[in-house]
Amino acid sequence: MTPAAALEQDRAATGAVAPAFAWALARDLKLAFRSRAELGVQLLFYVIVVTLFPLASTPERTLLATLGPGVLWVAALLASLLSLPRLFAGDFADGTLEQMALSPWSLPALVSGKIAAHWLTTGLPVAVLAPLLGLQYALDAPALWTLAAGLLLGTPILSLLGAIGAALTLGLRGGGGLLALLVLPLCVPVLIFGAGAVDAVRAGLGAGANFSLLAAGLLIALVGAPLACAAALRIALD
Amino acid sequence: MASTYFRYSSPASFYPAARRLAPWFGVAAAVLAVAGLAVGLVVAPTDAQQGDAYRIIFIHVPAAWMSMFIYLVMAFWSALALGYNTRLSAMMAQALAPTGALMTFIALWTGAFWGRPTWGTYWAWDARMTSELILLFLYFGIIALRNAIDDPRRGDKACAVLTLVGAVNVPIIYFSVQWWNTLHQGSTISMTAAPKMASIMLTGLLLMSLAAWAYAIAVALARVASIIIERERGAMWISHLPEMRRLMSS
Numbered sequence: 409m410t411p412a413a414a415l416e417q418d419r420a421a422t423g424a425v426a427p428a429f430a431w432a433l434a435r436d437l438k439l440a441f442r443s444r445a446e447l448g449v450q451l452l453f454y455v456i457v458v459t460l461f462p463l464a465s466t467p468e469r470t471l472l473a474t475l476g477p478g479v480l481w482v483a484a485l486l487a488s489l490l491s492l493p494r495l496f497a498g499d500f501a502d503g504t505l506e507q508m509a510l511s512p513w514s515l516p517a518l519v520s521g522k523i524a525a526h527w528l529t530t531g532l533p534v535a536v537l538a539p540l541l542g543l544q545y546a547l548d549a550p551a552l553w554t555l556a557a558g559l560l561l562g563t564p565i566l567s568l569l570g571a572i573g574a575a576l577t578l579g580l581r582g583g584g585g586l587l588a589l590l591v592l593p594l595c596v597p598v599l600i601f602g603a604g605a606v607d608a609v610r611a612g613l614g615a616g617a618n619f620s621l622l623a624a625g626l627l628i629a630l631v632g633a634p635l636a637c638a639a640a641l642r643i644a645l646d
Numbered sequence: 647m648a649s650t651y652f653r654y655s656s657p658a659s660f661y662p663a664a665r666r667l668a669p670w671f672g673v674a675a676a677v678l679a680v681a682g683l684a685v686g687l688v689v690a691p692t693d694a695q696q697g698d699a700y701r702i703i704f705i706h707v708p709a710a711w712m713s714m715f716i717y718l719v720m721a722f723w724s725a726l727a728l729g730y731n732t733r734l735s736a737m738m739a740q741a742l743a744p745t746g747a748l749m750t751f752i753a754l755w756t757g758a759f760w761g762r763p764t765w766g767t768y769w770a771w772d773a774r775m776t777s778e779l780i781l782l783f784l785y786f787g788i789i790a791l792r793n794a795i796d797d798p799r800r801g802d803k804a805c806a807v808l809t810l811v812g813a814v815n816v817p818i819i820y821f822s823v824q825w826w827n828t829l830h831q832g833s834t835i836s837m838t839a840a841p842k843m844a845s846i847m848l849t850g851l852l853l854m855s856l857a858a859w860a861y862a863i864a865v866a867l868a869r870v871a872s873i874i875i876e877r878e879r880g881a882m883w884i885s886h887l888p889e890m891r892r893l894m895s896s
Binding site (some may be wrong): 572577581582589593594596597626632639640644646 | 728778780783785786787790791794795799800803804807808810811812814815818
């Protein structure tokens with residue numbers, strides 16, 4: 409093969425990743441937009457879970473400010489988990505997923521597009537809503553901004569890790585509970601550093617270290633999770 | 647040379663070896679455990695600071711080492727199973743998971759009993775304890791995923807992917823004591839420095855660690871033999887086994 413031909417082939421291969429990602433992202437966003445009620449239900453679930461804690465424990469302001477970051481992060485994780493079983497189930501049921509796996513487009517790129525759509529429809533609204541809900545927990549402005557920024561960094565990791573679990577449990581009995589058992593332990597570090605960032609700011613330490621660790625986790629997950637997820641999907645489709 | 651290694655990568659030739667070796671490792675585990683407990687509970691002196699409570703170290707530390715080490719061995723077999731599509735490696739990973747979960751549980755349980763007299767609490771949300779608890783959940787997740795999948799080959803591969811993804815946790819547990827300055831003490835024993843404990847205590851600890859190794863190997867071999875027999879029950883070589891012949895004739 410001449411160098412020019414090799415270069416041409418490389419260009420074609422790299423070209424195939426971006427369109428695959430964009431196609432899967434646009435398709436899943438369109439599907440999500442057409443069932444808007446479902447998205448609303450997820451967000452309401454998030455709001456209600458966050459509201460339950462002060463009602464069930466105590467409306468005392470200092471205690472709420474201490475609990476708040478953790479509660480908001482756990483609720484974000486649960487809201488992300490709630491929609492995960494549907495990430496691949498529909499495409500698996502009607503055979504679209506099999507066609508994706510057979511297509512010449514790279515499966516990790518297609519999967520990345522689907523995960524990005526999942527984050528845009530669950531993680532992003534949750535992060536945007538968080539400062540508002542944080543007000544109910546008597547958090548001050550710096551803590552609220554840290555919370556939202558941490559969720560913006562951390563919720564993509566939740567979607568990426570969750571997608572691996574969703575792919576592994578595709579079509580299995582007791583999928584939802586099993587999915588939670590697989591995904592929740594893996595998400596613990598995200599939770600610790602995310603809620604830790606807000607605690608650090610409230611203690612006057614600055615959130616730099618926690619944000620750096622979250623960003624490092626995001627980079628690792630961005631590279632590794634689509635590959636693991638595509639491998640898991642090929643196993644499920646075998 | 648290579649052919650001798652690869653000969654045992656076939657379940658049919660590994661099965662008799664596993665059956666033969668398992669009892670030997672079981673006996674070794676029993677002998678080492680008796681010796682280790684004798685040294686640890688009788689011979690070793692009472693600790694100046696912790697009194698007799700420290701003696702739980704002879705169970706706690708070997709179990710904690712094994713809980714992490716078994717996971718790494720599982721990750722190794724999982725990588726082989728995914729990379730080379732070998733059946734026996736996945737069976738080894740499957741056979742190790744319950745033992746790893748048991749070791750993690752023992753490490754947490756004995757740690758709670760050690761924490762009560764020395765720290766004044768059964769449980770603290772310390773970095774090492776929390777990450778060890780996550781390790782236990784990972785083992786449970788792997789076992790649950792295996793049980794949820796009916797097709798053994800799909801179960802092999804799915805569990806291998808999950809094991810490798812979860813392997814990120816092991817270095818976090820191991821280094822948690824150095825990274826976060828928390829309640830759990832740092833390592834007392836290291837490969838590079840002189841031991842910071844009385845040599846008789848170290849002897850007991852090493853004997854118990856070897857016992858834990860021998861136990862884990864014995865149980866894993868016995869379990870992998872059962873897994874092979876269960877999965878290969880339709881294969882011809884099973885009916886040629888001496889124990890099967892005896893079963894048929896009786």
